[in-house]
Amino acid sequence: MSDLKKQIIVQLNLKDLKPEDIGDDQPLFVEGLGLDSIDALELIVLLQQEYKIKLSNADDGPKVFQSVRTMAQYIKAHQAQKE
Amino acid sequence: MDKKVYIRSIASISPQKTFGDMMSTDELLEYAGDKFTCVEPDYSKIFDPKLIRRMSRIIKMGAATAIECLHKSGVKMPDAILTGTAYGCLEDTSVFLTKLIENREDMLTPTAFIQSTHNTVGAQIALILKCHNYNNTFVHRGFSFESALLDAMLLLNENENTNVLAGAVDEITNNSHRILSRFGLYKHHASNRDLLLSNSKGTMAGEGASFFSLTNQSSPENIAQLVAMATFYKPLDIEETEKNIVYFLEDMSTDMNDIDLVILGKNGDQKGDKVYDHLSHSIFKNRETIGYKHLCGEYPTATAFAVWLASTILQNKMVPGFVGVEKNGSPIKKILIYNHYERIHHSLFLLSA
Incomplete structure (x- = not known):
């Protein structure tokens, strides 16, 4: 999850944050990290670029991007499916 | 207007x-x-x-x-x-x-x-x-x-x-x-x-x-008046530029002798500076002139900095030290800015206190 946090920081240009500042279960949007809809698009691109995962169903978005942990779980599940 | x-x-x-x-x-x-x-x-x-x-x-x-x-x-x-x-x-x-x-x-x-x-x-x-x-x-x-x-x-x-x-x-x-x-x-x-x-x-x-x-509201808090602004594109020669400047002032019922300071867009390029040098010896001969591009460099919107400088001079009633010119004598009440970008885009601004 630490790598994923680093990737999120770079992708979203969160210069003032370190990976340890982002809680595993901290909400990414609104009251948590305060991300918005443009960040959601950036995170979709991140999944595509780093993990070759295309988020095909838009309804999955709120679940997948709930926190770093839910993102990591989604990536793991996707990688397991591929294997 | x-x-x-x-x-x-x-x-x-x-x-x-x-x-x-x-x-x-x-x-x-x-x-x-x-x-x-x-x-x-x-x-x-x-x-x-x-x-x-x-x-x-x-x-x-x-x-x-x-x-x-x-x-x-x-x-x-x-x-x-x-x-x-x-x-x-x-x-x-x-x-x-x-x-x-x-x-x-x-x-x-x-x-x-x-x-x-x-x-x-x-x-x-x-x-x-x-x-x-x-x-x-x-x-x-x-x-x-x-x-x-x-x-x-x-x-x-x-x-x-x-x-x-x-x-x-x-x-x-x-x-x-x-x-x-x-x-x-x-x-x-x-x-x-x-x-x-x-x-x-x-x-x-x-x-x-x-x-x-x-x-457009008059107030003692205003720092200057932007009296007029004009542009002209690719003048044929220096004489046309000269005429445009004279007409611009005439349009504003302003005599060259009323101008206390002229800010020129000289930038050190010998081709582009020819017109400024010519004007300094003709219509601006008896006027105090200063440059400003040694402060900010050359770029297409540098005239915004020139208007900032003119406003600063009118507000403080003196030429700031970084311009590098000693301006003594009568207070500065009227400033004319003449600039060209690449000898193509020419602009004139008239500001007063």
Whole structure:
């Protein structure tokens, strides 16, 4: 999850944050990290670029991007499916 | 124009210390090489950190200047935001195009794309202010600032009790500087201290952001009056330029002898400076003249810095030390600015105290 946090920081240009500042279960949007809809698009691109995962169903978005942990779980599940 | 246009407040981020707390216009900041770089404030003190992460340098420069200008004016919500920029948000454009190539037109991130348009600065100012009023960006190379200002003047002439925020911003990026250098626009080993006297090929690249809070309401708080502005395109020869300047003053019922100071756009390029040198010995012969591009460099919206300088002189009733000219004698009440960009875009501004 630490790598994923680093990737999120770079992708979203969160210069003032370190990976340890982002809680595993901290909400990414609104009251948590305060991300918005443009960040959601950036995170979709991140999944595509780093993990070759295309988020095909838009309804999955709120679940997948709930926190770093839910993102990591989604990536793991996707990688397991591929294997 | 029926109504008078007043400058209520000004703000500028330039290669000199012209902004906010760090303002110090006594000493010239020296630059060697072929370009200037803006002295920028600590933006974390101006913007919400969540906003900053999506703002490139030009957006921060433009928005900070606009906010500071508005703050000084006491106007909470301008009736219009008008921005001039020749090159727009080059850094974001460069990021977007690079990713477009590297990722083979796939997986493009939205931020650089959204922020790469020319009107991003004007839009960002409106977003920060939550201002839904008239908002326009003018991209007309060496007339970009002039066009924004003309729109501002027309709005102020057509409406009562109106406040307009108008300005211009342009940045140098590594890519843009590399490309423009290939056209032979810049000297290789120049120094801004003697730039205006260098009389050789090329100049030094400049950048900056200057904003003005303009109003048609008379007030002792106004720092100057923008009496008139005019532009002319590709004059045939120096004589035509000379005539245009004389007509401009005649139109304003102003005699050359009424002008206390002339600010010229000399930039050290021998071809471009010919007209300034000629005018200094003809119609401006007995006028006090100063240059300003040794302070900010050459760029298409440099005239915004010239208007900032003229306003500063009228406000403080003296020429700041960094200009490097001792101006003694009668107080400065009327300033004429004459500038050309690449001998193509010529502009005139008349300001009075």
